[in-house]
Amino acid sequence: MPPSAAPALADVTASDAALRRFLHGLPGVDAVGLDARAAALGTRSIKTTAKAYAIDLAISMIDLTTLEGADTAGKVRSLCAKGRHPDPSDRTAPSPAAVCVYPDMVPVAREALAGSGVLVASVATAFPAGRAPLEVKLADVRAAVAAGADEIDMVIDRGAFLSGRYLKVFEEIAAVRENCARVGGGAARLKVIFENGELATYDNVRRASWLAMLAGADFIKTSTGKVAVNATPSNTLVMLEAVRDFRDATGHQIGVKPAGGIRTTKDALTYLVMVNETLGDDWLSPHWFRFGASGLLNDLLMQRQKLSSGRYSGPDYVTVD
Numbered sequence: 001m002p003p004s005a006a007p008a009l010a011d012v013t014a015s016d017a018a019l020r021r022f023l024h025g026l027p028g029v030d031a032v033g034l035d036a037r038a039a040a041l042g043t044r045s046i047k048t049t050a051k052a053y054a055i056d057l058a059i060s061m062i063d064l065t066t067l068e069g070a071d072t073a074g075k076v077r078s079l080c081a082k083g084r085h086p087d088p089s090d091r092t093a094p095s096p097a098a099v100c101v102y103p104d105m106v107p108v109a110r111e112a113l114a115g116s117g118v119l120v121a122s123v124a125t126a127f128p129a130g131r132a133p134l135e136v137k138l139a140d141v142r143a144a145v146a147a148g149a150d151e152i153d154m155v156i157d158r159g160a161f162l163s164g165r166y167l168k169v170f171e172e173i174a175a176v177r178e179n180c181a182r183v184g185g186g187a188a189r190l191k192v193i194f195e196n197g198e199l200a201t202y203d204n205v206r207r208a209s210w211l212a213m214l215a216g217a218d219f220i221k222t223s224t225g226k227v228a229v230n231a232t233p234s235n236t237l238v239m240l241e242a243v244r245d246f247r248d249a250t251g252h253q254i255g256v257k258p259a260g261g262i263r264t265t266k267d268a269l270t271y272l273v274m275v276n277e278t279l280g281d282d283w284l285s286p287h288w289f290r291f292g293a294s295g296l297l298n299d300l301l302m303q304r305q306k307l308s309s310g311r312y313s314g315p316d317y318v319t320v321d
């Protein structure tokens, strides 16, 4: 429980039963209204001047990701080079927030990004399925942190969540958080991935959001990018509302990271409009909002070039993805 959590929330994690009562007592999500709201926000138009600003903001919010079994040190180095200088012809192009890799690639990314200001994020906890004993998951986290990860992206135990064992999920997140501590002080920021596509209902997404925030998540993240349904405007909107309500209740601000399947500038701008309308300026920074994406950066760079030069340079021009 965050230290200054409101007294009304102080007891909700004391037992499985209390946690279940609390999570099932949250207001139900009106799925029809939610989908309509998310769709309406997607139709907003943005002025050209605001668009240039929004594109740069979106670039700065990317966790530039490669999470493939076939990843090599060479591929990770190329991605990091792109993170340092996304547009070699225009040094004013901002860098993404982080490069996100598997734990064994953290030392490679750490070295390649040294001094760049681009963070190293690592998935951990037996990503993406999370099917391993807790000790194995915690060792995964410790190894990534020891190798220099600035951020850890963990997956929740969806089997436990879906069978109502909320306290198990809570305790696992809390244990991972403890293991994010760095020797010598400080801690990696913790992003908690729900895999919304497996949670089946928006009510479950809302419950998972509160559960993760109560357990000490710094960020809540929609998806691994490895299942059929990943981030959607609707399931992200549920999470935006949850972080808003959690801050109202506790004073703690939590970040949000939609991930998986976000590939176009139009998609990214839809999410930024949603953040702005739901949460306002306080979340419009890479510290509080991220896109987990492998292919979004190139489209944003192409749109950025189009805005400044009036023409597209084409996908080959913006290099590796």
Ligand SMILES: O=C[C@H](O)COP(=O)(O)O
Pocket (backbone or CB within 6 Å): 065, 067, 100, 223, 224, 225, 226, 259, 260, 261, 262, 292, 293, 294, 295, 296
């Ligand atoms: O967390 C990031 C996702 O794994 C990236 O998914 P994507 O390849 O669909 O962009």
